[in-house]
Amino acid sequence: MAELTPIYDLMLLLRTSVEDERRAQIRADVEQTIADNGGQIELTQEWGVRNLAYEIDHVRDAEYHLLQFSGPAELVETLSYNLKIADGVLRHRIIKVTPGTPAPLDPPVGAIGAPPVETVEPAA
Numbered sequence: 800m801a802e803l804t805p806i807y808d809l810m811l812l813l814r815t816s817v818e819d820e821r822r823a824q825i826r827a828d829v830e831q832t833i834a835d836n837g838g839q840i841e842l843t844q845e846w847g848v849r850n851l852a853y854e855i856d857h858v859r860d861a862e863y864h865l866l867q868f869s870g871p872a873e874l875v876e877t878l879s880y881n882l883k884i885a886d887g888v889l890r891h892r893i894i895k896v897t898p899g900t901p902a903p904l905d906p907p908v909g910a911i912g913a914p915p916v917e918t919v920e921p922a923a
Contacts, residue, residue, distance in 0.1 A: 804869045806841065806896040808903070809878070812861040815848055817887040822862060825887050829866065832878050838870025842903065861889045865903060867896070 811829065813822045833840055846863035855861075868874075875893050882891040 806869045808894045809866040810892045811864040812889040814889050833868050836874040838868050838874045840868045842867040
């Protein structure tokens, strides 16, 4: 029986004090790391700038991104390490999605000064 590739959710919080180009580069680096390590992006949602529930490192807001990807377990370790040392990343969390878990909800509305939320489904 063929083993299914696990699916993971990555919630990425980027510092708003960092330039837009650097935040775009961080997102591109994440996507490249996933592709280079045998993973595939299933879903990308940009939630925009939102207030944090509490201050983190004297920061009150962050740019939120949700990525759902599949890939080997080694990819999670590599990606987590890269995000820990990347300048501009406020927080990240990678969670393994268990079979039967419903699809991610639509992104929340009400981002601070951000354009409407975009959901990008990769071409099959």
